[in-house]
Amino acid sequence: MQGKHLYEYAVIRVVPRVEREEFINVGIIMYSKREKFLKARYYINEKKLGLFSTELDIESLCANLKAFDKICSAAKDGGFIASLDITERFRWLTAVRSTSIQTSRSNMGFTDDLDATFDKLFEELVM
Numbered sequence: 001m002q003g004k005h006l007y008e009y010a011v012i013r014v015v016p017r018v019e020r021e022e023f024i025n026v027g028i029i030m031y032s033k034r035e036k037f038l039k040a041r042y043y044i045n046e047k048k049l050g051l052f053s054t055e056l057d058i059e060s061l062c063a064n065l066k067a068f069d070k071i072c073s074a075a076k077d078g079g080f081i082a083s084l085d086i087t088e089r090f091r092w093l094t095a096v097r098s099t100s101i102q103t104s105r106s107n108m109g110f111t112d113d114l115d116a117t118f119d120k121l122f123e124e125l126v127m
Helices: 046-052 058-072 074-082 087-092 114-125
Strands: 005-016 024-032 039-040 101-103 105-110
Touching: 005 039, 005 058, 005 114, 024 046, 024 058, 024 087, 024 114, 039 058, 039 087, 039 114, 046 058, 058 074, 058 101, 074 087, 074 101, 105 114
Parallel strands: none
Antiparallel strands: 005 024, 005 101, 005 105, 024 039
16 A cells, blocks of 8 residues: 555534534544644534524634644644644543534544545535
8 A cells, every 4th residue: 555644534513412422513623643634624504503503602702713723733832732743732632522612533544645534525525
């Protein structure tokens, strides 16, 4: 498999009411250790979220999702987690949580093009 890149990804989910265990896929986070690749993208469909709950604070949700960007890019304003190495950041972002923003278990694959695979996963699983 020369030329193939091993990657892991997880789906970012919004769980409007944790006790109901219903969720909406809003993003993807993808990681490749060897290629030092860590990227997240999300899209909030307010109409779809409104069908699950009218009590969601969309501004707060957006602010919390922006933390994924800051941590992935190791931004200085991303806090302590953003200063960790790439593997620790991915593991922290995909750790099991019982909050309104969660991720799926991580999945693995091989690809020749990390960016193209990221875009494909985002379209298939979020849009």
